[in-house]
Amino acid sequence: MRFQRENLHRGHHGGHDARMRGHGFPGGDFGGFGWGAGGFGGGPGGGRGRGGRGGRRPNVRAALLALLTERPMHGYEMIQELEQRTGGMWRPSPGSVYPTLQLLEDEGLIASTTEGGRKSFALTEAGQAEATEAAAQAPWSAFEAAGAVNSWQDIREAAMGTMNALRQVLRTGSDDQRTRAAEVLDEARRKLYAILAEDPETR
Known part of the structure; x- marks a missing residue:
């Protein structure tokens, strides 16, 4: 029944x-x-969110280098910064951010220091040129064009x-x-x- x-x-x-x-x-x-x-905001690849006006997901490597031209940061701080600067439209996943940071460190472009159990990353002299170029065309700028972030x-x-x-x-x-x-x-x-x-x- x-x-x-x-x-x-x-x-x-x-x-x-x-x-x-x-x-x-x-x-x-x-x-x-x-x-x-x-x-909403879903998608495969480098994290939650969609790309800019062309729909392409931003380059994680360039985004991390561009952020580090401003100040040393730890990995989670970079994820938060990118989400904030794109109005929540792009939040790269830890699975894309941390391997990229490790690669950049292996290449000698960034160096890490550990304090209080948290690893912070900063640019090295060798990484300045690529980082400056990345910052000149910051990956998050595509989201800011014509009020795209707010809309x-x-x-x-x-x-x-x-x-x-x-x-x-x-x-x-x-x-x-x-x-x-x-x-x-x-x-x-x-x-x-x-x-x-x-x-x-x-x-």
Whole structure:
């Protein structure tokens, strides 16, 4: 009997879940997050986030060298700095940062000192030339162009808030509430495509 009741419940809400999946949302408890497989800010490679306007992920090596022209830093501090300077659009993973730091140290371009159990990195004389060149075209500058940092961060925060609200509707909403939520998503999708259809020169 329990099996039959569970199947009946799933069938009752199946139409709503299927409709939500049509918008890119998983059905049921909505365990996933974000549109598409990667979610917001997801992606393979050098960490969470997307690239600049061209969509290419920044060069970790150049970014670390550029940061070290300012002052010595430890690895986690560099990760935080890059996330902050790109408005949360790019946060390189420890798995890409620390091996790169080790490589730079092996090449003699940076040197490390350990204090209080924390390793700090600084440029050597041999690393000054490449670091200065990297800083002249800082990898995070692509995110700052034309307000890209603020606009992406605003959209990301708004989208995450919408996802949280939608999760509650899917988990606790009535049939009518789920239907109305799907209608809201339909309308939002149409308006987003309408924005894309506008002439940028007239905005």
